[in-house]
Amino acid sequence: MRKIIVLLCLLMTGKLFAQNIREVDICIYGGTSAGVIAGYTAKKMNKSVLIIEPGTRLGGLTSGGLGYTDIGNKYAITGISRDFYRRIGKHYGRFEQWIFEPGVAERTFQQYIKEGGVEVLYQQHITGAKKTGNRITEIQTGSTIIRAKMFIDCSYEGDLMAKAGISYTVGREDNAQYGETYNGVQLREKHQFPDGIDPYKEPGQPASGLLWGISPEQVEKQGAGNKKIQAYNFRICLTNQPDNLIPITQPEDYNPARYELLLRVVQKLQPKHLSGMLKIDLMPNHKTDINNNGPFSTDMIGMNYNYPEADYATREKITKDHELYNKGLLYFIGHDPRMPEHLRKEMLQWGYPKDEYPASGNWSPQMYVREARRMVGAYVMTQANCESREVVKDGIGMAAYTMDSHNCQRIVENGMVKNEGDVQIGGFGPYPIAYRSIIPKPEDCSNVFVPVCMSASHIAYGSIRMEPVFMVLAQSAAVAASIAIDSHQSVQDVDVSKLQALLRQKPLATDATPEILVDNDDATHVIMKGDWQKETKGAYGPTMFISNSAGSIRYTPEVTRTGTYKVYTYVPKRSDLPSSTHIRLSADGKTTQQVSYTPASIKVEGQTSGEWVDLGTIKLTKGGKAFVEITNEGKDGEVVADAVLFYPQ
Known part of the structure; x- marks a missing residue:
């Protein structure tokens, strides 16, 4: 009788209903930009996929107002992430575009969902996770249970990671922890109040109290760690039309x-x-x-x-x-x-x-959560990685942005109001992000990837935490998850060399002919004549060449598939370009056609740095001797020789 009464009570309170149980190969938590790309990639890898999105809109911050894309160096953005900006470009009648409206971004993410046949459950928050040993068996979201072989946490907050008991940290480490110089408390001059701004409601009267937003706390010593979080805001879309x-x-x-x-x-x-x-x-x-x-x-x-x-x-x-x-x-x-x-x-x-x-209500539903939890995983990316003093061998993506932290507190210093926490240190080229930094330590979990709240110190995360990079890491995570499923392995046992090869061979996670990029830093496929100097600022990749005298640079692609390719060369934003740059194209290494471009032909209004300039279309043969040769002929400015791209048609 007692059991019957309990069952009746549960029925009356709505707590006894058949729970919806879903079983898939890969469950992705968070329909952010990373979540969409992870879901699309996993489907292209022939896996069953379910994306759990706590809100009602896909794309996270990329579709939520951050349309003036933070990159650092476009060379670092590869695979489907780069394809996203190519699709955006197509919408605006360009090859690629990195500046775009929120609605255009959202519709582009929906394209991936539709093309991949990816199922999304909206308005579902994770409420729990069950593990057997070090393996997640299922997660709960209200009335739904999702069982999967692999999980990918693509949320900005790392909620799945936390529910699964995976090690993480919040806030800023002390500089001493990882031998850094830009972590912890940083009282600097950028985004700073000028001297003399009074912090009190009645100027000069401490008894009147502090103005709104000023903390009464004493600032710690430079470099000291604490749990304070860099500031959030909204990336605001307004119009003057x-x-x-x-x-x-x-x-x-x-x-x-x-x-x-x-x-x-x-x-x-x-x-x-x-x-x-x-x-x-x-x-x-x-x-x-x-x-x-x-x-x-x-x-x-x-x-x-x-x-x-x-x-x-x-x-x-x-x-x-x-x-x-x-x-x-x-x-x-x-x-x-x-x-x-x-x-x-x-x-x-x-x-x-x-x-x-x-x-x-015409306001973005996505706050800019710059940083929340960060996993303490199998490898922690630090300032040494950003500055290439330590270079990992298991790279599955690149970052190139400035080590960037927004302010963490507003305090009183010497009787004046000051901001603390802002750091913006750049001057370095693209660097690899470790596979080990998107997986947990073995004792924590063996079947989850964390490409957004990945394993990095506060200041290294400030360089990595860019939307295009999240998409790159998410694609890598989805491919690795598929390998782990097919090989019946833990995430720690995935053959990283196999993963790296797959990412190179199938950058779009399909059998489509891959593009061929020849960068000026590729000594194997670049032949230089004359006196050229290397320069880093504005380059695609680590460097570019600038002419000082007569000469040429020849780019020779390694063609693995016969086909028609559109040829582009990368030109940075510069005011000293010659009135015309002369280029020779050859499909066979013998006959050539002459092309040129002028500064007026470089449309950079849709870019955050340089632009790919269309040089025309040629037929390439597998194993052929094609080349593109940038010359200094008739130069009246600084001729730039950077990357050359052969894009399959």
């Missing part, structure tokens, strides 16, 4: 006191344009990707510390607070009478675009 514009109105819970510090900065620096407080990058069709800029901007410094390990309700509240802070900032700049009139007028030109994010 009148027929597509929704005016910026006062948001709920608006409090102008939050922006008092901005007034003091404006009074001190007297900026002439909004660029003094907003990084406004222009997008196609009169839209923007707005990011943080300066001492007081869209970063809500110090208000995200609880986010990485918070429950979903708390995260939702933190996200909403960031949204209202950002909306309030835009409204304050445009409407507060204390703001200079020229800045108010400039701000009032902008509004929310009617055709972006219609399902979420």
